[in-house]
Amino acid sequence: xxxxxKIEIKLPDLTASSEKAIVTFWHAxxxxxxxxxxxxxxxVTDKASFCITAPCDGKILSIFKKVGDEVDFxxxxxxxxx
Amino acid sequence: xxxxDKGTIEYENALNFQKEMLQRRVRGEISDMLILAEHYxxxxxxxxxxxxxxLSKASLEDDNISIFFSNRGGKITxxxxxxxxxxxxxxxxKKKRDVRYYIDFLEKMxxxxxxxxxxxxxxxxxxxxxxxxxxxxxxTGISLKNWVTFHGIAVNINNDITPFSYINPCGEKNIxxxxxxxxxxxxxxxxxxxxxxxxxxxxxxxIEYNTK
Numbered sequence: 001x002x003x004x005x006k007i008e009i010k011l012p013d014l015t016a017s018s019e020k021a022i023v024t025f026w027h028a029x030x031x032x033x034x035x036x037x038x039x040x041x042x043x044v045t046d047k048a049s050f051c052i053t054a055p056c057d058g059k060i061l062s063i064f065k066k067v068g069d070e071v072d073f074x075x076x077x078x079x080x081x082x
Numbered sequence: 083x084x085x086x087d088k089g090t091i092e093y094e095n096a097l098n099f100q101k102e103m104l105q106r107r108v109r110g111e112i113s114d115m116l117i118l119a120e121h122y123x124x125x126x127x128x129x130x131x132x133x134x135x136x137l138s139k140a141s142l143e144d145d146n147i148s149i150f151f152s153n154r155g156g157k158i159t160x161x162x163x164x165x166x167x168x169x170x171x172x173x174x175x176k177k178k179r180d181v182r183y184y185i186d187f188l189e190k191m192x193x194x195x196x197x198x199x200x201x202x203x204x205x206x207x208x209x210x211x212x213x214x215x216x217x218x219x220x221x222t223g224i225s226l227k228n229w230v231t232f233h234g235i236a237v238n239i240n241n242d243i244t245p246f247s248y249i250n251p252c253g254e255k256n257i258x259x260x261x262x263x264x265x266x267x268x269x270x271x272x273x274x275x276x277x278x279x280x281x282x283x284x285x286x287x288x289i290e291y292n293t294k
Binding site: 012013014015016017019024025037039042044045046047048049050051053 | 108128129130153154155156179180181182183184185210222223224225226227228
């Protein structure tokens with residue numbers, strides 16, 4: 001059963017210098033179930049793509065950034081209920 | 083660090099191998115690994131599918147150069163036998179977690195290796211890649227999953243660079259490309275070239291990531 005606890009998915013600090021990333025691909029949709037370490041979303045900086053995975057089993061409650069959106073390091077991308 | 087030379091291999095097969103090793107590294111089943119490869123002629127795109135950077139689709143077809151859409155960082159590039167690919171599968175979770183620092187590391191390693199081979203290679207302050215007299219000789223495009231790296235760096239050694247003129251390499255217009263063969267005026271043994279790059283890679287891992 002899911003829904004008791006919310007976990008925020010944030011873009012990690014990919015580099016020490018201040019930078020943004022762009023969302024390029026969502027592997028999951030809102031309201032879909034996810035399992036721990038499942039691919040969630042990919043972002044790109046200049047020469048790197050970075051795949052963020054699910055930290056735990058749960059369900060995607062909200063997606064805050066769509067493909068093409070800029071994201072700051074530390075910014076919330078999605079929310080999972082567990 | 084395990085060194086795995088896949089020889090000349092289709093791009094897609096090398097990518098599938100990388101993904102398998104990546105998953106195993108994420109799970110802690112294997113140690114860090116450096117995969118070496120050459121590819122049959124192929125143009126690859128990164129996650130940014132910038133198809134406007136193909137300048138002559140007819141030339142690609144005439145030369146039997148296939149096209150592959152990849153998930154790496156970076157934009158369009160070209161691979162062929164004689165070009166050395168280094169695909170490190172490195173777990174950065176307990177090392178310095180910094181994407182830009184890691185790309186710097188790859189480029190510094192390529193500069194060091196090329197200098198060992200007699201090529202006056204340099205990095206540019208505000209442009210990615212490795213350069214010789216204003217021409218690009220090495221191209222970076224990396225990916226990470228759970229802070230474990232895959233994809234990496236491509237270095238033109240003995241490959242014919244003509245097909246780079248069919249595209250805007252890295253999405254950059256009017257960029258000039260070169261190879262070790264063009265700079266030195268002769269082909270070098272890929273076996274020797276690989277040994278130099280592996281040595282530099284391991285030395286720079288010790289320097290940049292304290293792996294000793």
